[in-house]
Amino acid sequence: MEKLTIEQTVVTSKQKIGNTTLKEPWLIRLILTTISLLFLLIFLVLPLVTIFITAFKKGLDVYIASITEPDALSAIKLTLLVAVIAVPINTLFGIAAAWAITKFNFRGKNLLTTLIDLPFAVSPVIAGLVFILLFGAEGLFGDLLSNYNVQIIFSLPGIILASLFVTVPFVARELIPLMQTQGTQEEEASISLGAGALTTFLKVTLPNIKWGLLYGVILCNARVMGEFGAVSVVSGHIRGLTNTMPLHIEVLYNEYQFSAAFAVASLMSLLALFTIIIKNIIEWRTKQ
Amino acid sequence: MKKTKKLAAFLAASSLAMVISGCSSSEQNSSGSTTNKSINLLNVSYDPTRELYEEFNKSFIKEWKDETGQTVKIQQSHGGSGKQGRAVIDGLKADVVTLALAYDIDEIAANRNLINKDWQEELPDHSSPYTSTIVFLVRKGNPKSIHDWNDLVKKGVSVITPNPKTSGGARWNYLAAWGYADRKYQGDQAKIKDFMKKLYNNVEVLDSGARGSTTTFTERQIGDVLIAWENEAYLSLKELGEDKFEIITPSLSILAEPPVAVVDKNAKAKGTEKVAKAYLEYLYTDEGQEIAAKNYYRPRNEKILEKYKDHFPNLDLIKIDDFGGWQKAQKEHFSDGGTFDSIYTPKN
Amino acid sequence: MTTTFFHKKRLTVLPGFKLSIGFTLLYLSILILLPLSMLFWNTMQLSWHDFIKIISDSRVVASYKLTFGTSFLAAIINVFFGTIIAWVLVRYDFVGKKLMDGLVDLPFALPTAVAGIALTALYAPNGWIGNLFPFKIAFTPIGIIIALTFIGLPFVVRTVQPVLQNFSTESEEASASLGANRWKTFIKVIFPELIPAILTGFTLAFSRALGEYGSVVFIAGNMPMKTEITPLLIMTKLEQYDYPGATAIAIVLLISSFMILLIMNIIQWLANRKYSV
Structure with missing residues (x-):
C-alpha cells in the first residue's frame, strides 16, 4: 500500500512549490479535516478509549493479574503460535499468486482474483463451519481421521486452517495492484541480461514491492490474531488449551470479569498500535 | 518444466505439512x-x-x-x-x-x-x-411491581430473555411461561398462544445466550425484568451488586434438570x-x-x-414431563414452524 | 488444468509461471474450494423444494432485507467518509496525521467481538454516545449499521489512498491552467480516476459486511423480523443440529458475495484494459 516514498516526496514538494490552484480554499480543507477527525474519533478512538478505561477500572493490579494468569498466558501463546505458522504460509501464497496474476496473461484471471478475494466475503461462521463439515467426526474425512487418530478440528490444526482461510487475500490483495502498476520491463531486462529467476526476484522485484509486502504481512498478522468467529466454531473452547486471545476475552466477559476481558482486549489493541508504529519507523528509516 | 511442477507441489505440500505437524x-x-x-x-x-x-x-x-x-x-x-x-x-x-x-x-x-x-x-x-428453576430479576425496589408471569405481559413492561432457538436456558424460560398460561387458561391453546405472543412482544432484546441477556439487563440497563435461571440470578446479585437488583420468585415455575x-x-x-x-x-x-x-x-x-433453604424458596414447579419430555417439547415449540416461530410470523 | 483456462497466452521471458500458478491453484483448491464445496455437498441432502422453502421463509427473507440493507448503507457511509479521510491523509499535513493513518487499520486488528462489546457499551441508551440521542441506537438497525461501518472503513480508505498517492498532479495542473476551478477539477479530473478504487472499496466493505457476525450480535438486539441478521439465522440452524438448513442459507449468502466480487473484478479488469490499450 505504501508507494515508493521517493515518488511521494516528489509529489509533496511539487505541491509546495507549485501553484496554489492545486489546493483547496483553507475553509474547505478545515472542514474536510474536521470531518475526518470527527468520524475517526466517533468510530475508532472512542471504542478504543472505552476498552482502555474499562481495562484499568479496577486498577493496575487487576490489569496485570488478568494478563498474567495461566489461562491468559496460554491464550497469548496459542495466538502467537498460530500467527507464526499461518502468516508465513499466506505470505508465500500471496507472493506466488501476485506473481502469476500480474506478470503473465492468461484466461480466467478474473475468476482467480475473485477466488482470492472470496474469504473476505465469506461469513466467519461459514468459514468455521466448512472445516467442521470437512474434518469433523461426521464430516467427509471424519472416519479417515479417526482411524489414524488424527485430531484436526477442536485442536491447533483446525484453528490454523480457519485462520489461513480467513487471511488468504491479505498479502495477495496488497501486492496485486502494486505489481500491476510496475509492469514487467525491469524483470524482463534482468532476465535477458542473464540473471537467474531467484536473483531477479530478490534483486529486482522484492525491493519494489517490499512496502506493500510488509503492509500486507502486518494486516494478515493482525487479522490472524484477531479472528473470532471462524476460530470460535472450530476451537472447542477448551480453557488453557484451545482458547485464543479473542476467545479468552469472550470467556472473561461471560464470567462478568469485564475489567479482565478488556485488559486482554487492550493488550490486543496495543499489539495493533505497536505494528503500526513499527511500520512507520521502517518507513522513516528508508526515507533517510 | 517438470521441475517447476514438482516444486509447486512441494511448496503447497510443505505449507500444509506445517499445519499437519501441528496436529501431531x-x-x-x-x-x-x-x-x-x-x-x-x-x-x-x-x-x-x-x-x-x-x-x-x-x-x-x-x-x-x-x-x-x-x-x-x-x-x-x-x-x-x-x-x-x-x-x-x-x-x-x-x-x-x-x-x-x-x-x-x-x-x-x-x-x-x-x-x-x-x-x-x-x-x-x-x-x-x-x-434449578426460572425466576425474575428486577431493578431494586421493583419499580414496575412485577410479581408473577401475568405482570410480564402488561403494556409498558420491557422483558429481557434470550432466544430459545439458540439458548438452552431460554427454552426453560419459555416453557415455564407456557406452563403458567396453560394453568391460567386451563389448556385453551388460543389463549395460551396469545399470552405467549404478548409476552414476547414485550421482549426488547433477544440475546443469543443467557449470559448475553444478563449483561444486557445489568450492564446496559435495558429492560424492567430479566427472566433467568435461579443460579444466574443469584450470581448476578453477587457479582454485580445486591444493591441494584432483586430476585422475584413467581407463583409457578418449571423444574429445570x-x-x-x-x-x-x-x-x-x-x-x-x-x-x-x-x-x-x-x-x-x-x-x-x-x-x-x-x-x-x-x-x-x-x-x-x-x-440452604433461604436461597431456595418453595414454589409450585411443573416438570418437563408435563410437556411429554424434551423430544416432544422441542418439536412442538422450538423446531422450525413450532409455537415459538408462530409468535414472530406475521399474519398475512 | 484445462488448456483453455489458466493457460499463459502471451509469451514472456519471465520465469515461474507454472510454479506460481500451480502453487496458487493447488493452495486455493485445498484451502478454499474444497471446504466451500462442502456447503453444496451438505445442501444436496435437501430436495429442491425444501431448499427453496428454507431460503424463502418469511423470517429468512426479512433477515436478507436487513442484512443487505444495512450492509449497503454502511458501505455507502464508508465510501463517503472513507474517501474524504483518504484525501485528507494524502493531501493535507497536520499534527497527528500519522496516528490517524495508523488508526484506520484498527478494525482489521481488533477482534470483532471486542469491537462489538465496545460499540454496544458506547451506543447503548446508557452509553456515552447513546445517551446523547433521544432515540435508541444500539439494539436497532442503526446499531447494526454502526458496527458494519466500523468493520468496513479500512477497506475503502486503504484502496483509495494508494491511488491518490500515485496520482500525478500534472493533469490537475493542466486542468487548473485551463481555468477550471478546484471543484470542477475534482469532479472532472480527479474523481473519474478514483472511481475504480472507490468501487473496489465499496464492494469489499459491502461483501465483508454481509457475513459479519461477531460484532453485530452484541449490538443488534437480535429480534426476529426486525434486527435478526442472516449469519445469526445460520447459527440458529446450527444450534438446532440442522446442518442442511444452515448450509442452504449459507449458500445464498456465499453466492451473493461471490457475484458482487466477480462483478467488481470484471469492472476493474475492463477499466485496466482501457488504460493499457
Whole structure:
C-alpha cells in the first residue's frame, strides 16, 4: 500500500512549490479535516478509549493479574503460535499468486482474483463451519481421521486452517495492484541480461514491492490474531488449551470479569498500535 | 518444466505439512493421558456452570488423589448448550458432558453411539444431580411491581430473555411461561398462544445466550425484568451488586434438570471411563451437593437443601414431563414452524 | 488444468509461471474450494423444494432485507467518509496525521467481538454516545449499521489512498491552467480516476459486511423480523443440529458475495484494459 516514498516526496514538494490552484480554499480543507477527525474519533478512538478505561477500572493490579494468569498466558501463546505458522504460509501464497496474476496473461484471471478475494466475503461462521463439515467426526474425512487418530478440528490444526482461510487475500490483495502498476520491463531486462529467476526476484522485484509486502504481512498478522468467529466454531473452547486471545476475552466477559476481558482486549489493541508504529519507523528509516 | 511442477507441489505440500505437524504435537497431548501418572478429563459444559465446576473440580481432584494416588487434570469447555452438544458430535473429545437440557445429550446419543441410549438411567434422578428453576430479576425496589408471569405481559413492561432457538436456558424460560398460561387458561391453546405472543412482544432484546441477556439487563440497563435461571440470578446479585437488583420468585415455575453423562465412546478410547464415572458420581456426594448449593443450584440431597433453604424458596414447579419430555417439547415449540416461530410470523 | 483456462497466452521471458500458478491453484483448491464445496455437498441432502422453502421463509427473507440493507448503507457511509479521510491523509499535513493513518487499520486488528462489546457499551441508551440521542441506537438497525461501518472503513480508505498517492498532479495542473476551478477539477479530473478504487472499496466493505457476525450480535438486539441478521439465522440452524438448513442459507449468502466480487473484478479488469490499450 505504501508507494515508493521517493515518488511521494516528489509529489509533496511539487505541491509546495507549485501553484496554489492545486489546493483547496483553507475553509474547505478545515472542514474536510474536521470531518475526518470527527468520524475517526466517533468510530475508532472512542471504542478504543472505552476498552482502555474499562481495562484499568479496577486498577493496575487487576490489569496485570488478568494478563498474567495461566489461562491468559496460554491464550497469548496459542495466538502467537498460530500467527507464526499461518502468516508465513499466506505470505508465500500471496507472493506466488501476485506473481502469476500480474506478470503473465492468461484466461480466467478474473475468476482467480475473485477466488482470492472470496474469504473476505465469506461469513466467519461459514468459514468455521466448512472445516467442521470437512474434518469433523461426521464430516467427509471424519472416519479417515479417526482411524489414524488424527485430531484436526477442536485442536491447533483446525484453528490454523480457519485462520489461513480467513487471511488468504491479505498479502495477495496488497501486492496485486502494486505489481500491476510496475509492469514487467525491469524483470524482463534482468532476465535477458542473464540473471537467474531467484536473483531477479530478490534483486529486482522484492525491493519494489517490499512496502506493500510488509503492509500486507502486518494486516494478515493482525487479522490472524484477531479472528473470532471462524476460530470460535472450530476451537472447542477448551480453557488453557484451545482458547485464543479473542476467545479468552469472550470467556472473561461471560464470567462478568469485564475489567479482565478488556485488559486482554487492550493488550490486543496495543499489539495493533505497536505494528503500526513499527511500520512507520521502517518507513522513516528508508526515507533517510 | 517438470521441475517447476514438482516444486509447486512441494511448496503447497510443505505449507500444509506445517499445519499437519501441528496436529501431531496436539495429539501427543491427548495420548499422554493414558499413562498412569496423570490423567486428563475434558468436561464439556454450558455457560452458567463455570463457577460451579471451577470449585467442584478442585474438590474432585483432591478426592481422587487421596483415594487412588492418581493426579487428574480437568479441562473445561463452556458455551451455549446446543453449540457444545454439536461440538461433541463433531468430534470434540469430551469425557463427560454437563449440559442445560436432556435434549442436547439425546442428540449426542443419537450419533455414532457416543453415549448409551439409556444414559438417563445410569445415574440417580434422571442423571441430573442438581436442579434449578426460572425466576425474575428486577431493578431494586421493583419499580414496575412485577410479581408473577401475568405482570410480564402488561403494556409498558420491557422483558429481557434470550432466544430459545439458540439458548438452552431460554427454552426453560419459555416453557415455564407456557406452563403458567396453560394453568391460567386451563389448556385453551388460543389463549395460551396469545399470552405467549404478548409476552414476547414485550421482549426488547433477544440475546443469543443467557449470559448475553444478563449483561444486557445489568450492564446496559435495558429492560424492567430479566427472566433467568435461579443460579444466574443469584450470581448476578453477587457479582454485580445486591444493591441494584432483586430476585422475584413467581407463583409457578418449571423444574429445570440440567443433565450429566459420560461420553462412553470417547472415555473408552481414552481409557478414562472409571474416572469419568467417578467424577459424575461425586456430584451426588455430600461434598458435591454442598458445592452445587453454594453455587445456587438446588441440590437433590434433602438435608443440604434444608441447610440452604433461604436461597431456595418453595414454589409450585411443573416438570418437563408435563410437556411429554424434551423430544416432544422441542418439536412442538422450538423446531422450525413450532409455537415459538408462530409468535414472530406475521399474519398475512 | 484445462488448456483453455489458466493457460499463459502471451509469451514472456519471465520465469515461474507454472510454479506460481500451480502453487496458487493447488493452495486455493485445498484451502478454499474444497471446504466451500462442502456447503453444496451438505445442501444436496435437501430436495429442491425444501431448499427453496428454507431460503424463502418469511423470517429468512426479512433477515436478507436487513442484512443487505444495512450492509449497503454502511458501505455507502464508508465510501463517503472513507474517501474524504483518504484525501485528507494524502493531501493535507497536520499534527497527528500519522496516528490517524495508523488508526484506520484498527478494525482489521481488533477482534470483532471486542469491537462489538465496545460499540454496544458506547451506543447503548446508557452509553456515552447513546445517551446523547433521544432515540435508541444500539439494539436497532442503526446499531447494526454502526458496527458494519466500523468493520468496513479500512477497506475503502486503504484502496483509495494508494491511488491518490500515485496520482500525478500534472493533469490537475493542466486542468487548473485551463481555468477550471478546484471543484470542477475534482469532479472532472480527479474523481473519474478514483472511481475504480472507490468501487473496489465499496464492494469489499459491502461483501465483508454481509457475513459479519461477531460484532453485530452484541449490538443488534437480535429480534426476529426486525434486527435478526442472516449469519445469526445460520447459527440458529446450527444450534438446532440442522446442518442442511444452515448450509442452504449459507449458500445464498456465499453466492451473493461471490457475484458482487466477480462483478467488481470484471469492472476493474475492463477499466485496466482501457488504460493499457
